Amino acid sequence: MKLEDRMALITGTGGGIGRGIALALAHRGCHLALVDINEDALAQTAAQCRNLGIRVTTHLLDVADREAIRQLPAQVHAAHGYLDVLINNAGVALGGTFEQVSEADFDWLMEINFHAVVRLTRACLPLLHQSDDARIVNMSSLYGLISPPGQTAYSASKFAVRGFSNALRHELEGTRIGVSVVHPGGVATSIAKSARAPGGVTEKEIEEERTRHEKLLRMPPEKAGEIIVRGLEQRRPRILVGADAKxxxxxxxxxxxxxxxxxxxxIRR
Structure with a gap:
């Protein structure tokens, strides 16, 4: 897939993998609509991308906001006139066993990690169908391949993204829209540090768990973004990021x- 002068909408671009993807696309001459909930972080990513000579718009919103998601494609179309690539990258983490995690926290995570992916995909499909070569890229996880204890909610959301993406790919066969699902391994983002902790867990336990997870996050997000964009160019249906994911x-x-x-x-060894 040739990305020069294409147009991509990316969620969760305030840092981490989202920023890495945005920069990798910008280096290829792809114009961008960047989405995040953090205004300052979003502005930083936009400035870095604009320095590469592409057209960039920023869209400050919470992907769990249904009305904002419904309005977003029209805003992107008004600013850019077309859309070729949708990258559903925004996500959050939530530690704790199923019995520790409250129903409200479980639902909060599913709204962002899964339902927002479904809603934005549905909202953008009419625009993507107008493209002569379009692609949807959905972010699953290493925990969309395996299901470790203490990650019930997160793993459920990422397996849901994987199943949705695979079925949607089959349904869109014969159209000009392809679908890729991404499974990153340990990428050095702030997701472990910013993960929501369940009630009833001590601060010491929370810090020990965060430290344990952060040790596994080694790949620079810029490298992860480059791997994902190369997979997009190659139209790969499944993109594994890192030796650990493979x-x-x-x-x-x-x-x-x-x-x-x-x-x-x-792990014990």
């Missing part, structure tokens, strides 16, 4: 039930 993908296919006990032994 290894886990193989392990889960070989041992779909026993993979967690094998991973635990490896």
């Amino acid at each position: 290894a886990v993908s193989v392990l889960e296919r070989l041992f779909p039930v026993r993979y967690w006990s094998i991973l635990q032994r490896a």
Whole structure:
């Protein structure tokens, strides 16, 4: 897929993987509509992308806001005139076992990680159908391949994104819209630090869990963004980001039930 002079809408671009994707696209001459809930972070990403000579608009909104999502495609069309690529990247994390996580927190995470993906995809499909070559890229996770304990809500949301993306790809066969689902491994973003913690868990336990997860986040987000955009260019239906994601993908296919006990032994070693 040739990305020069294409137009991409990306959510969650205030930092991390979203900013990495935006910069990788900007380097290829792709114009951008950037979305985030953090105004200052969004402005920083936009400034970096504009320095590369492309057209950039910023859209400050919460992806859990249904009305804002409904209005967004019209705003993007008014500013740019067309849309070729939709990248549903925005996401949040929530630690804790199923019994620790409240119903309200579980629903909060699903609204952002899954329902926002579905709603924005539905809202943007009419514009994407007008493109001669379009693609939807949805962000799942390593935890959309495996399901570790303590990640019930997060893993559920990322498996939902994976299933939605795969089925949508099959439904859109024969059209000019392709669908990619992304499974990043340990990318050095702030997601662990900003994860919401369940009630009833001590500050010490929260900090220990965050520290443990942060040690696994090693890949620079700029590198992750470049890998994702290369996968977009190659029209890959599944994009695995990092050696850890690739290894886990193989392990889960070989041992779909026993993979967690094998991973635990490896972690202890």
